[in-house]
Structure formats: structure tokens, C-alpha cells
Amino acid sequence: MAHYASVPNQQLSANSDSGYGGSVAEGMERELPVSVLNPRQTSDPDRRHNQNRVALGRWIGRTVETLKGFQSMNSKWPAHYPAVQRTELTPIDPNLPEQPRLVTPQIAQEFNVLKLDLKLGALSPSELVHSLEKSSIASLLDGKISQSVKHLMLLRDRIEDTSSKVLVTGDLNAGKSTFCNALLRKKVLPEDQQPCTSIFCEVLDARENSSIEEVHAIPLNGAGYNRNDGTTYDVYSLDQLEDIVVENDKYSQVKIYVEDVRVIDESLLRNGVVDIAIIDAPGLNLDSIKTTAVFARQEEIDVVVFVVSAENHFTLSAKEFIYAAAHEKAYIFIVVNRFDNIRDKARCQRLILEQVAQLSPRTHQDSKELVHFVSSNAVIEGKDSAKLKEFDNLEQSLRRFVLEKRARSKLAPAKTYLLNVLEDLETLAEVNKDATVAELEKLRGELSEIVPEFQKSVQARTEVSDNVEQTMDDTSNTVYKFSRKNISNTIAHIDDKAIVEYDGFLSAFTYAENTKQAMLQSIQNSVTTCEEYARNQTVGGITSIKALGIMHLGDEYVEKVFRKELMFSRKKHQLSKSIKTEINFFDFFDFDKQEKVAGMSMGLTVATVAGGQLFGVSSWIDGLWKATSMLGPRTTRKLIVPALLVAGAAGAWFLITDIPNAVPRKLAKKIRKELEAMDYVHSNSERITKEVRKVLGFPAEELRGAFQRSIEKQGRTMEEKRKVEKESEVAVKYFGNLLREAHEHRTGVMKLDLEGPPSITAT
Numbered sequence: 001m002a003h004y005a006s007v008p009n010q011q012l013s014a015n016s017d018s019g020y021g022g023s024v025a026e027g028m029e030r031e032l033p034v035s036v037l038n039p040r041q042t043s044d045p046d047r048r049h050n051q052n053r054v055a056l057g058r059w060i061g062r063t064v065e066t067l068k069g070f071q072s073m074n075s076k077w078p079a080h081y082p083a084v085q086r087t088e089l090t091p092i093d094p095n096l097p098e099q100p101r102l103v104t105p106q107i108a109q110e111f112n113v114l115k116l117d118l119k120l121g122a123l124s125p126s127e128l129v130h131s132l133e134k135s136s137i138a139s140l141l142d143g144k145i146s147q148s149v150k151h152l153m154l155l156r157d158r159i160e161d162t163s164s165k166v167l168v169t170g171d172l173n174a175g176k177s178t179f180c181n182a183l184l185r186k187k188v189l190p191e192d193q194q195p196c197t198s199i200f201c202e203v204l205d206a207r208e209n210s211s212i213e214e215v216h217a218i219p220l221n222g223a224g225y226n227r228n229d230g231t232t233y234d235v236y237s238l239d240q241l242e243d244i245v246v247e248n249d250k251y252s253q254v255k256i257y258v259e260d261v262r263v264i265d266e267s268l269l270r271n272g273v274v275d276i277a278i279i280d281a282p283g284l285n286l287d288s289i290k291t292t293a294v295f296a297r298q299e300e301i302d303v304v305v306f307v308v309s310a311e312n313h314f315t316l317s318a319k320e321f322i323y324a325a326a327h328e329k330a331y332i333f334i335v336v337n338r339f340d341n342i343r344d345k346a347r348c349q350r351l352i353l354e355q356v357a358q359l360s361p362r363t364h365q366d367s368k369e370l371v372h373f374v375s376s377n378a379v380i381e382g383k384d385s386a387k388l389k390e391f392d393n394l395e396q397s398l399r400r401f402v403l404e405k406r407a408r409s410k411l412a413p414a415k416t417y418l419l420n421v422l423e424d425l426e427t428l429a430e431v432n433k434d435a436t437v438a439e440l441e442k443l444r445g446e447l448s449e450i451v452p453e454f455q456k457s458v459q460a461r462t463e464v465s466d467n468v469e470q471t472m473d474d475t476s477n478t479v480y481k482f483s484r485k486n487i488s489n490t491i492a493h494i495d496d497k498a499i500v501e502y503d504g505f506l507s508a509f510t511y512a513e514n515t516k517q518a519m520l521q522s523i524q525n526s527v528t529t530c531e532e533y534a535r536n537q538t539v540g541g542i543t544s545i546k547a548l549g550i551m552h553l554g555d556e557y558v559e560k561v562f563r564k565e566l567m568f569s570r571k572k573h574q575l576s577k578s579i580k581t582e583i584n585f586f587d588f589f590d591f592d593k594q595e596k597v598a599g600m601s602m603g604l605t606v607a608t609v610a611g612g613q614l615f616g617v618s619s620w621i622d623g624l625w626k627a628t629s630m631l632g633p634r635t636t637r638k639l640i641v642p643a644l645l646v647a648g649a650a651g652a653w654f655l656i657t658d659i660p661n662a663v664p665r666k667l668a669k670k671i672r673k674e675l676e677a678m679d680y681v682h683s684n685s686e687r688i689t690k691e692v693r694k695v696l697g698f699p700a701e702e703l704r705g706a707f708q709r710s711i712e713k714q715g716r717t718m719e720e721k722r723k724v725e726k727e728s729e730v731a732v733k734y735f736g737n738l739l740r741e742a743h744e745h746r747t748g749v750m751k752l753d754l755e756g757p758p759s760i761t762a763t
Contacts, residue, residue: 078138170307172283407754495668
């Protein structure tokens with residue numbers, strides 16, 4: 001039966017006969033009520049019907065606009081959808097206020113038209129709703145709203161149409177085809193103990209087909225039925241009907257044109273008022289129940305005649321169908337067939353009516369007109385006059401329900417559907433208003449916490465940046481001072497610290513070279529010591545910076561591993577490649593020192609001769625001058641040569657023996673002078689300090705970057721929440737208005753008294 005899903009979507013008109021029902025045959029005058037032929041002669045019931053029809057049309061238009069507005073809002077602000085689960089059908093109190101649909105008060109609290117029918121594995125609908133994302137629910141709800149809008153528009157067309165369509169449905173083997181044949185007073189549809197109707201069979205008056213009795217079979221996937229276009233259907237005789245509908249796999253539906261020779265007061269098809277089509281549906285459990293339920297809800301159907309077997313009563317599939325049909329059908333015409341097979345008829349009637357009260361309160365309230373116990377077989381056979389009378393009563397009740405009580409058969413479904421839609425919309429509006437108010441309060445609470453945190457973070461960033469800069473400055477200054485002092489002290493005392501073994505006069509040059517290298521190595525060692533000190537100070541600085549990050553950023557701050565041994569990997573302080581000091585002859589003698597020693601030697605020599613008066617003279621020239629003055633020229637001339645020889649020998653001996661002392665002094669002086677020219681102390685101290693500042697700069701930048709990212713993230717979060725706050729304020733206002741509007745619409749529709757005196761309500 002799934003191939004009938006497209007049938008309700010065929011928009012019909014009284015002039016095209018392209019779907020259910022049909023137009024009056026060409027050349028024949030349609031029998032219409034006087035009120036239709038001459039509006040001036042409209043009776044009060046007709047005037048009341050027209051007023052209510054117009055009012056319903058207006059309420060449908062308003063509801064459509066409201067639904068479209070809600071649909072637009074749902075695309076911008078995905079609506080909340082509360083979890084809904086069906087409640088088991090239970091008996092109700094007949095004294096309860098009349099409900100706008102055929103369900104118990106428990107189910108009346110659930111969604112009806114806008115209910116999302118969700119099924120997935122073992123999950124219940126409520127569990128599945130919570131498992132889906134809000135956007136997915138909103139998308140499903142958007143589809144439901146679109147279906148409802150489309151259905152309302154078609155409903156408005158339906159109430160404007162004067163024709164009526166009667167769907168005969170029920171469980172398998174309930175006797176639906178037999179009942180339809182009884183209405184026609186002849187066997188048209190095939191009957192059997194086995195299911196024999198596999199497609200929808202629509203029975204129409206033969207006058208719609210130029211008074212020709214025949215069957216029009218509409219192929220599957222056809223272009224749509226048009227009686228005036230023979231290419232849209234295949235023609236069969238009535239005798240071939242059984243071959244078409246039993247185990248059919250070729251056609252989607254058939255239209256059966258039959259002649260009813262009875263007078264218009266007895267015939268349902270030829271009633272002289274409106275066109276009526278009787279649709280015999282396949283059994284509910286023959287195919288998908290959902291497909292049948294969807295079919296029954298469509299605007300093409302005005303009246304549902306539910307055929308139930310007196311032997312089986314209402315099965316589960318029957319209850320499911322009636323529940324689905326409750327979206328529109330406030331009243332259902334119920335036929336309890338095969339009643340003649342029941343021995344305890346009173347008990348059967350009581351049990352059936354109890355079930356009707358449970359399933360359809362309004363139907364139960366008017367059970368004398370709407371619930372009938374008959375035996376359709378007896379009507380065709382025409383033997384039992386009592387049974388014929390019972391069926392005649394049924395047929396007259398059905399005629400009155402379709403022709404006279406159009407408020408119930410024609411307008412009530414539209415009103416019921418409107419009330420269901422508006423009730424669902426009101427519930428959704430209330431749920432979303434409450435949810436949005438809660439979200440708004442939560443957002444404002446979060447903003448009240450985020451804004452101070454954001455401001456605190458901005459302030460902390462400045463403070464932390466200052467602290468980091470101070471840490472870098474302090475560490476760099478400490479390293480620079482230490483390096484300058486350490487290297488300066490080393491250079492100042494290199495002649496004291498560079499101890500090299502002296503192997504004698506013959507190895508003096510080697511001694512000088514080794515002394516030079518020892519001095520340079522001593523300086524290099526001091527630089528290495530400064531670098532190691534800088535490494536340790538850098539570790540302390542990085543630790544301080546990381547501590548600031550963890551304290552202010554917590555988990556947002558990611559520590560990076562620091563390896564201090566990688567610092568100063570390029571040995572820029574190697575002096576052996578940059579020092580230009582060369583060793584020459586004069587580096588072995590310190591003449592400032594030798595001059596004093598030579599004068600002393602001369603003085604000692606003369607003193608030996610002259611009695612020792614010259615002890616302590618500062619230079620040999622002064623000593624010689626004084627000795628000459630004391631001894632006289634002649635004596636002096638005699639002693640000068642020996643004195644010079646003694647002094648020369650003593651000086652030479654002293655120079656040779658002073659090489660181990662003279663070389664370090666002379667080389668240290670030259671190295672200091674060259675290092676001073678190179679600004680060696682400052683450049684190395686600066687180099688070490690720059691390396692420290694560079695290394696400290698990495699965690700410092702990381703911390704600043706982490707702070708910036710954190711602040712930007714907080715800023716984005718704050719802006720997003722402010723944006724959502726504004727949207728929430730709009731949503732709260734919208735859903736409040738939607739709640740009021742839906743309530744006003746529903747109140748206005750409920751005030752429509754379809755069976756009361758004429759009024760101007762909702763005009």
C-alpha cells in the first residue's frame with residue numbers, strides 16, 4: 001500500500017476529475033441544493049455552514065502565517081523539542097470536558113501534528129530526541145511544519161469543495177468490501193474469506209463517466225488520473241475488477257463507475273446534493289499501517305467509515321489507525337460487521353461501545369448515529385427484513401452525516417486539525433519560551449563571571465609582561481656583572497695564575513709560548529665559568545617565567561622543555577684564533593727591573609773598594625759618579641774597567657735568571673693591552689648576556705602569546721555570549737508573542753460553534 005503515499009497529494013477540483021471524486025459528465029446538469037443554485041434562497045443551516053467555512057478558512061490562513069513565522073525563527077534559532085512518549089490508552093471519564101481530538105487526557109498532553117516520530121534501534125522517542133543535536137531536531141521539526149502548512153492549505157481547499165469522500169477502512173477480513181457492496185445494493189467489489197482488496201478502489205456514480213459502468217485502472221508511476229485523457233488509465237469491465245485488485249502489482253488504484261438506480265432519497269452516490277466517492281481501502285495489516293494512517297489524514301477524506309469485525313473487536317492495528325486519524329477526524333462512523341454471528345449480542349455491544357468511548361469520545365457521545373451493528377451479507381441476499389432495516393438505518397445515518405451534518409463531516413476535521421496544530425504550537429512556544437528564558441539567565445550569569453575574568457586577564461597580562469621583563473633584566477644584569485668582574489679579575493692576574501714549568505735558558509722560547517697559551521686558556525676558562533653561571537641563571541629565570549604562566553593561565557599554559565647545555569654552542573670566545581700577540585726577544589727581559597739591579601751591583605763593587613759607603617744607591621750611574629768624586633779621577637780610572645766587567649757579568653747573570661719572571665710580566669702586559677683594544681671583557685660579557693636574554697625571550701614570548709590567545713579566546717567567548725544574549729532576548733520576546741498568538745488562535749477556533757446558530761465569530 002506504500003504506493004498510495006502520492007495519492008493524497010493530487011489536488012482535485014470539481015471540474016477536472018483528476019483525482020478522487022469526479023465532475024458531472026459532460027452535457028448533464030449536476031443536482032445541487034437550492035442554496036447553491038440560488039444564494040438568495042439560502043437556508044439558515046446553509047448560511048451557518050458558509051459562515052463557519054469562511055471563518056475556518058480565515059483561521060487556517062492566520063495559522064499558516066504563524067507557522068511560517070515559526071519556521072523562519074526555527075531556521076535562525078533552532079527550537080527546543082521536548083521529549084514525548086505515547087501513553088497507553090486508558091478509559092476516560094465521560095463527564096470530562098470535551099477534548100479537541102480523539103484521545104485520552106494523557107495523550108492530549110503530548111504532541112499530535114508536530115510530533116516527531118523517531119525510532120532508532122532500542123532507543124525510545126524521548127531518548128532519541130535527547131541523543132540528537134539541536135540542529136538535527138530543528139531540521140526534522142522544519143519538515144513537520146512544512147507538511148502541516150501544506151496540509152492546512154489543502155484543507156482550506158477541501159472545505160471549499162462541495163464533494164465528499166468516504167474512506168472505508170478496517171482490519172483484514174473485517175468485511176469492508178461486503179459493506180461497500182451493501183451500500184451499492186449489488187456486488188461490485190470482490191468478496192472472499194481471504195484478503196482480496198490489495199489497492200484502493202474508489203466507487204463513483206456512473207453519471208460522472210457519461211453513465212457508462214466500467215473500471216479505470218491507474219498504472220503505477222503514472223502521470224496522474226484524468227478521466228478525459230485515456231492515456232492515464234486502462235479501461236476494464238466490472239467483471240474484470242477481481243482480476244485487477246487481487247494480488248495487484250501493476251496499478252496504484254482503480255476508479256469504479258457504477259449505476260445506482262435507486263431514488264435520490266435512498267442512494268448514497270446519487271443523492272441529489274453533492275458528489276460522493278466511496279473508497280474501499282486495503283486491510284490495515286496488509287501493508288504499512290503508517291501509509292494507511294497518512295492516507296486517512298489527508299484532506300481528500302471527509303468521512304472515515306471504520307469497519308470492525310464483531311468477532312474480533314478493535315485490534316491493535318485498529319487502535320493505531322484511529323490514533324493517527326485523530327489528527328483530524330473528530331467523528332468516525334463505525335460499522336460493526338457480521339453482528340449476526342454473535343450469540344450474546346448485548347455483551348458484544350457493551351464491549352464495543354466501551355472501546356469506542358476509550359478511542360473516540362465524541363463518536364461515543366453520538367453513538368446512536370455513528371455506531372451501527374449490522375450484517376452486510378444479509379443486505380445483498382435481501383432475505384432478512386430486520387437486518388435490512390438495520391442496514392437502512394445505518395445508510396440513512398451515513399447520508400445524514402455526509403449530507404446534512406456537514407459541520408461534522410466537512411468542517412469538523414479542519415477545526416480539529418487546526419486545534420491540534422495550535423495546541424502543539426502553543427506547547428512548543430511555552431516550552432521554548434521557558435527554555436530560552438533559562439538560557440538567557442544562564443548566559444547573563446556566565447557573562448557576569450566572564451567579564452570580570454576578562455578584565456582581570458587583561459590587567460594580569462600587563463603585570464605579567466612587566467614581571468617577565470623585570471626577570472629578564474635582572475637575570476641579564478646579574479650575568480653581565482658577574483661576567484665582567486670574573487673576566488676582568490682573571491685578565492688582571494693572568495701573570496700570577498698562569499704557572500708554567502721553566503726548563504732552562506735553552507727552552508726559554510718554548511717557555512714563553514707555553515706561558516702565553518696558559519694565560520689565554522686561563523682567560524678562556526673564566527669565560528666558560530661565566531657561561532655556566534649564565535646557564536644556571538637562565539634556568540632560574542625560565543623557572544620564574546613558567547611559574548607566572550602556570551599561576552595565571554593554568555592548563556592553558558604549555559611548558560616547553562629547556563636544555564641549558566645547548567646554550568653557547570658556538571665558541572665565539574676562543575682567543576687562540578683571535579689574539580695577535582707574538583713573542584719577540586724583548587719579551588724575555590724586563591729592563592725596568594734590570595736597570596735597578598745593575599746599579600745595585602755596581603754600587604756593591606765600588607763599595608768593596610771604598611769602604612762600603614755606596615750601599616743602597618739607586619743606579620749604577622749614580623754610584624759611579626759618586627765613587628769618582630770620592631776616589632778621585634786617578635783612582636777611578638784604575639777601578640772602572642774591573643767594575644764594568646763585574647757589573648756586566650752580574651747584569652747578564654741576572655737577566656738570564658730573571659727570564660721566568662720577565663716573560664709572564666711582559667706577555668701579560670701585551671695581552672692585557674691587546675684585550676683592552678679588543679674590548680674583550682665587555683664584548684664577552686655582552687655576548688653572554690645577549691644569549692641569556694635571547695633564551696629567556698622564548699618562554700617570555702610564549703607566555704605573552706599564551707596570554708594573548710587566552711584573552712582573545714575570552715574575548716570571542718564574551719562576544720559570542722553577548723551575541724547569543726541579544727538573540728535570546730529576541731527569542732524570548734518572539735516565543736512570548738507566539739504563545740499569545742497561538743493561544744488567541746486556538747481560543748478563536750474553539751469558539752467556532754459549527755452546529756450552533758449563525759454568528760460572525762472570527763470574521
